[in-house]
Amino acid sequence: MTYRYHKGDLFEEYFKVHGISENDLDISLYGDKYENERLAGFKDKLLEIRDSRFLIVGDYDCDGICSTAIIKRLFEHLGINHNYYIPSRAKEGYGLNEDIVNMAKENGFDCIFTVDNGVAAHDAIKVANDDDIKVMILDHHEYQEEPDVYAFIHPELLDKPYSKLSAGGLSYLFSTLFHEDELSLVYGGIAVLADMVGVLGYNRYLIKKAMEILNKGEIYQINLLNESDKYSYNSLSYNVIPKINAVSRMDYNANIVVRYLLADYEDCIKSVASINKVNIERKNITERLVQKAYKEIDRSQDIIIVKGEEYREGICGLVANRMIYSLNKPVIILNEKEGVLKGSGRSRENFNIYEYLSGIKEIFTSFGGHGQACGISLDLEDYDRLIEYINSTMIEINEPVKDIYETDINSLSYGLCVKLEDLKPFGTDLEEPLLMIRDVNCSNKQVMAGKYPKFCLNDEVSAISFNTSDLDKEFTDMIGHLRKDNYRRNKASFIIEELR
Numbered sequence: 001m002t003y004r005y006h007k008g009d010l011f012e013e014y015f016k017v018h019g020i021s022e023n024d025l026d027i028s029l030y031g032d033k034y035e036n037e038r039l040a041g042f043k044d045k046l047l048e049i050r051d052s053r054f055l056i057v058g059d060y061d062c063d064g065i066c067s068t069a070i071i072k073r074l075f076e077h078l079g080i081n082h083n084y085y086i087p088s089r090a091k092e093g094y095g096l097n098e099d100i101v102n103m104a105k106e107n108g109f110d111c112i113f114t115v116d117n118g119v120a121a122h123d124a125i126k127v128a129n130d131d132d133i134k135v136m137i138l139d140h141h142e143y144q145e146e147p148d149v150y151a152f153i154h155p156e157l158l159d160k161p162y163s164k165l166s167a168g169g170l171s172y173l174f175s176t177l178f179h180e181d182e183l184s185l186v187y188g189g190i191a192v193l194a195d196m197v198g199v200l201g202y203n204r205y206l207i208k209k210a211m212e213i214l215n216k217g218e219i220y221q222i223n224l225l226n227e228s229d230k231y232s233y234n235s236l237s238y239n240v241i242p243k244i245n246a247v248s249r250m251d252y253n254a255n256i257v258v259r260y261l262l263a264d265y266e267d268c269i270k271s272v273a274s275i276n277k278v279n280i281e282r283k284n285i286t287e288r289l290v291q292k293a294y295k296e297i298d299r300s301q302d303i304i305i306v307k308g309e310e311y312r313e314g315i316c317g318l319v320a321n322r323m324i325y326s327l328n329k330p331v332i333i334l335n336e337k338e339g340v341l342k343g344s345g346r347s348r349e350n351f352n353i354y355e356y357l358s359g360i361k362e363i364f365t366s367f368g369g370h371g372q373a374c375g376i377s378l379d380l381e382d383y384d385r386l387i388e389y390i391n392s393t394m395i396e397i398n399e400p401v402k403d404i405y406e407t408d409i410n411s412l413s414y415g416l417c418v419k420l421e422d423l424k425p426f427g428t429d430l431e432e433p434l435l436m437i438r439d440v441n442c443s444n445k446q447v448m449a450g451k452y453p454k455f456c457l458n459d460e461v462s463a464i465s466f467n468t469s470d471l472d473k474e475f476t477d478m479i480g481h482l483r484k485d486n487y488r489r490n491k492a493s494f495i496i497e498e499l500r
């Protein structure tokens with residue numbers, strides 16, 4: 001780890017590091033109707049053919065599920081004749097394909113409206129065009145050329161504060177041109193959080209507004225998944241969103257969740273238990289596969305790769321994700337089935353795995369993703385070529401860089417803690433500031449629960465470490481995060497990450 005130290009005003013430095021201004025955090029700028037030519041054009045195109053029969057084609061992850069639910073609600077509001085379809089992760093894989101187009105045609109749909117997919121589905125689009133099925137695409141995945149379709153909208157066609165939206169966020173923004181709908185706003189906010197597309201600009205507005213609505217306690221669909229009507233960003237990220245994602249990961253159809261998100265209270269009560277059960281299975285399997293993978297890997301390799309029949313395709317990404325942090329190396333986990341390998345690669349911010357694997361993309365039958373995450377498929381017979389590529393290519397993994405903000409004991413206060421809390425939610429484009437106090441006088445050590453050292457820093461702030469090896473450590477500097485004290489009003493805790 002390389003550290004970059006920042007002296008001077010904490011917030012000034014923090015904004016500088018992130019290349020942002022207060023405006024990027026100000027959500028009061030949003031809420032009125034957003035005017036944009038491309039978005040308006042997309043709206044007009046929809047209205048022009050509103051008497052058609054629409055098939056909404058979504059994706060099976062949380063963003064895709066929320067997008068589908070939002071557009072479905074919009075179509076109901078507009079009285080548009082529609083149905084929706086989400087391909088099976090295991091049997092069909094991601095995105096619009098020719099079979100779905102044929103199925104749409106056979107069932108008398110004259111328009112396909114894709115959400116969270118479609119921008120790269122050139123072959124399927126061609127089939128649809130030949131069959132006179134109009135295609136409307138609402139997607140946020142990267143593209144080189146605009147798809148040849150009836151209508152297309154993408155966050156990058158919008159102004160900067162809207163340009164990092166996920167598909168669910170964009171679906172919500174689009175729906176505001178027609179109606180105001182709190183449930184759609186909540187699903188838009190959850191989608192943005194789930195896809196980790198950033199927490200600034202309109203993304204921030206959606207996440208914070210969703211949180212505000214959720215904390216009123218009336219969105220029973222999410223209350224039931226959260227098992228509480230009290231919310232934090234963590235409860236959404238670590239409790240609710242994984243459950244929504246678990247269904248397709250475990251090879252069930254994500255339609256179940258779309259239906260759930262739009263069902264009445266009684267029906268939700270009936271089906272929430274099965275979603276919870278699937279999620280518990282998902283957790284157990286992930287844990288088991290992580291342990292298995294650790295036994296099978298060669299730790300001396302620069303890039304860790306494992307394949308096997310037991311690695312469920314929907315779980316590969318989760319397993320890889322768990323391993324990159326402890327190994328600090330890129331990890332690829334592949335499911336092997338009937339001569340075909342399918343799975344996921346993950347890496348930390350300091351290595352671009354997508355670019356790296358692009359160097360041998362000719363062996364992949366499907367390949368997509370971004371710097372830190374990608375999905376690949378290849379024939380088993382090409383596996384040796386992949387290994388050869390990995391063994392013969394030098395890779396350079398940069399040390400991760402961490403920004404540290406120097407402060408002194410007197411500046412630490414409950415007030416500062418409140419100001420820092422206002423920066424939440426944190427995300428890929430806004431990390432929680434890591435603080436450092438130099439030359440701490442540590443004469444007042446207490447021991448909590450027999451193993452954790454605690455220090456009184458001033459009237460409002462005490463510091464605690466939950467690392468038992470810090471108990472007798474000699475140090476001069478403390479590094480950590482300032483958080484509200486859960487037990488004492490108007491007090492803050494400095495949670496120690498490291499003593500030096």
Ligand SMILES: [Mn+2]
Pocket residue numbers: 063064116140166167168195
């Ligand atoms: Mn997405």
